[in-house]
Amino acid sequence: MAHQPCSSSSFSNDSGSDYIVNLNVGGRIFATSCNTLTWIPDSFFTSLLSGRMNSVKDPSGAIFIDRDPDLFRVILNYLRTKQVDLCGIKVDTLKHEALFFGLTPLIRRLTLCEELSSTSCGSVYFCGMIPPPDMPLENLPNEKSRSPMYSNSSETSTNNSKNKSNGSPRHRGHSKKQSTDMSRYIKNELSELAKSKSQPDRDTDPMKVRMIRAHICSIVVAYSYFVCVYRVTEWNTYVLLWKSPRARTYVSHIAVNTKIAATVAERLVAVSFQDDTIGLWHIDDEGKTEKKGLFSMNVSIDNLFFVGTQMVALSKSGKVGIWHSATQNWQAQDVQPISCYDTAGSSLILGCANGSMNHIDMQKFPLRMKDNDLLVTELFRDPNGETITSLSVFLTPKTSACGNWIEIAYGTSNGVVNLILQHPETAGHQPVLFQSYNIHNSPVQRVSLNTSHLISVCSEYNHVRSWNVTRFRGMINTQPGTVPLASFKVLTLDSIDETTDRQYNHPGPYGDQDSEQVLIQRLIPNAQKLFVRLASTGERICTVDSVEDSPITAFCVHELDGQKLGSRLRKYLFCGNGNGSVQVWDLTSALDQFHLKNGSHPQQQQVNPPAAANQSELIKPQLAQSPRSLINLSNYSGGPTPQELLDVIDDNDICCSTPSLSRCPSAAFQ
Structure with missing residues (x-):
């Protein structure tokens, strides 16, 4: 039936101005009245029926609307009765439709429904927040100091001044099948708007938390x-x-x-900059700061860390720089190109591109200053000469009967994981190859050897393999030493144009070698949700949702010293946000609740299952011996479900492509 567009008076409750409107929604015909569709002002339907919006009609004359007919049925029923039927429909899905049609009263009701399960105070594991700091003053244009920042130790006055664009470090490409590769395809669909932004807009977000590091009681x-x-x-x-x-x-x-000396703590803080310089400061508990110096290796700095009180800087090009606190000396030396490193006690182990594994003993460093030689010694060489891409060193406890066993797990560029050992009786000789696993098809980018498990992560979408480790008197057993445990993926869509350093925000494993290690899964760089999983099995421990609807841009897992805090050692997750704040989450409580819910105890994770030909056969004996409820093997990994993955990606797409649709609950009531 042909009809004329409604005039402004047609939107009143005058029954004489009403008429029937036929709608073709996704191929299904709906018949309703003009007054039913237009009683909410400034909506999609008032614009459509007043002629302010172009419309398309099907052969029968019905106005075509390309939306889901099942969801539109609920929308139309609300317009008729002002009642909402949520049977079989997700609240957020229906809210998305209400936003499209501009139905403000329905949006308010659905927002209240969402508030039933969310709170700005966070979940039960949320235990604090560090507020965003004020922006410090810019350096003066006539500052002639060689340092990239002032050496003034006092806290400067604050001013939200305009930031300059100085660029950001580029990330090197990785091998195929990596999360970065998938990101290239995903970003083509989800971030067209982001690609249209200028480079300075992406690089100069001055209040975004980019990195977090912690040690004992310092953050x-x-x-x-x-x-x-x-x-x-x-x-x-x-x-x-x-x-x-x-x-x-x-x-x-x-x-x-x-x-920590008595009740007073002092700390050394090192910061490297894009111009390849390193600043070092000493800070006490009162905030008094002393600048120790500015150092450079004249090459790009790829890693910065401490071994005891010695500051170490590494460059992948093959250079090591060390500052020793006792002598206050800085020394740099050329070595083989470095691909990875790990520390154990006073030892620094370097994995090199030529397949060698080099050792530096920091305790002997001051005695060699006159020789200007770090005495880098070759500890081991891969039998096949493959590039060593990851390292994990484990020192067994020293006993009265024998000294430390040195156990080293390392991964190679060909996806091989090797385990080498050095007995105390063979000190001075090279470690011997104990076990070898050729189980990855891509380079092994991280490996972890702890008291209970051996865990490897390759670059194929963070594919994880884990083994149970059997030990006798603290030393790895030789009959056999490891038994396969789990295989799963920790999918992350790494950004190819974000400036945040992925070195500080990788999935893990995180945690001390004598405690339960965890994986932190952030699906996309701007996600507001993290998935915390057991590193050994991949099972989900909990999820972390940003309490301020601000994207999580950085994170760090840290175990606070129990003696310092007067309590047992506790594991915390520090999440830096795009607004500059840092949210703190109690992972120890999450682990306790996880084991309580599953009827297990952390010590049960050390029980070794029998060998099996596949994962299903391996898990069944464990379940038969455990009081825990049966785990669905198809979802055994514990990662995000396909729906959760799509929800996170869709939320990011909405934020990027439709900025007018705010996710903030308060915006819906304005």
């Missing part, structure tokens, strides 16, 4: 051009000790070392 938070140092008190509060002045160049790496 260092890095932003694009300045860093903040916090002290954790015995009451789990966070005191700002020092905020650096604004640097001229991009902050590329941070490191911290804390030393």
Whole structure:
């Protein structure tokens, strides 16, 4: 039936101005009245029926609307009766339709439904927040210092001044089948708007948390051009000790070392910059700061960390720089191109591109200053000469009967995981190859050897393989030493154009070698949700949702010293956000609840299952011996479900492509 567009008076309740409207929604015909569709002002239907919006009609004359007819049935029923039927429909899905049609009263009701299961105070594991700092002052244009930031130790006054674009470090490409490769395809569909942004817009978000590092009771938070140092008190509060002045160049790496003497803590904080310089500061509990110096290796810095009180900088091009606190000396030396590293006690182990494994003993460093030689010694060489891409060193406890066993797990560029051992009786000789696993098809980018498990992660979408480790008197058993446990993926869509350093925000494993290690899965760089999983089995421990609807841009897992805090050692997750704040989550409580819910105990994770030909056969005997409920093998990995994955990606797409549709609940009521 042909009809004329409704006039402005047609939107009144006058029954004389009403008429029948036929709608073709996704191929299904709906018949209703003009007054039913237009009683909510400024909606999709008022624009459609008033002629302000172009419409398409099918052969029968019905107005075509390309939406889901099942969801539209609920929408139309609400317009008729002002009642909402949620049977079999997700609230967020229906809210998305209500936003499209501009139905403000329905949006308000659905927002309240979402509030039933969400809170700005976070979940039960949320235990605190470090508020965003004020922006420090910019450096003066006539500053002649060689340092990229002021050496003034006092806290500077704050001012939200305009930030300059100094660029950001580029990330090297990786091998095929990596998460980065998938990101290229996903970003083509989800981030067209982001691609249209200029480079400075992506590189100069000065209040976004980019890196977090922690040691004992010290937390260092890095932003694009300045860093903040916090002290954790015995009451789990966070005191700002020092905020650096604004640097001229991009902050590329941070490191911290804390030393506690009696009841006073002092810390060394190292910061490297895009211009390949390293600044080092000493900060006490009162916030008094002393600048130790500015150092450079004249090459790009790829890693910055401490071994004890010695600051170490590494360059993949093959250079090591060390600053020793006792002698206050800085020394740099050329070595083989470095592909990975690990530390154990006073030892620094370097994995090299030529397949060699080199060793530096930090305790002997001061005695060799006159020789200007770090005495880098070759500890081991891969039998096939493959590039060593990851390292994990485990020192067994020293006993009265024997000294430390040195156990080293390393991964190669060809996907091989090797385990080598050195007995105390063979000190001075090279370690011997104990076990070898050719189970990955891509380079092994991370490996972890701890008291209970051997875990490897390759670059094929963070594919994880794990083994149970059997030990006798703390030393790895030789009959056999490891038994296969699990195989799963930790999918992350790494950004190919974000400036955040992936070195600080990889999935893990995280945690000390004598505790349960975890994996942190962030699906996309701007996600507001993290999935916390057991590193050994991949089972989900909990999910972490940002309490301020701000994207999680950085994270760090840290175990706070129980003696310092007057309680047992506890594991925390520090999440840096796009608004500059840092949210703190209690992973120890999450682990306790996980084991309580599943009827297990952390010590049960060390029980070794019998060998099996496949994962299903391996898991069944474990379940038969455990009081835990049966695990669905198809979902055994514990990662996000396909629906959760799509929800996270869709949320990011909505934020990028439809900025007018706010996810903030308060915006829906305006």
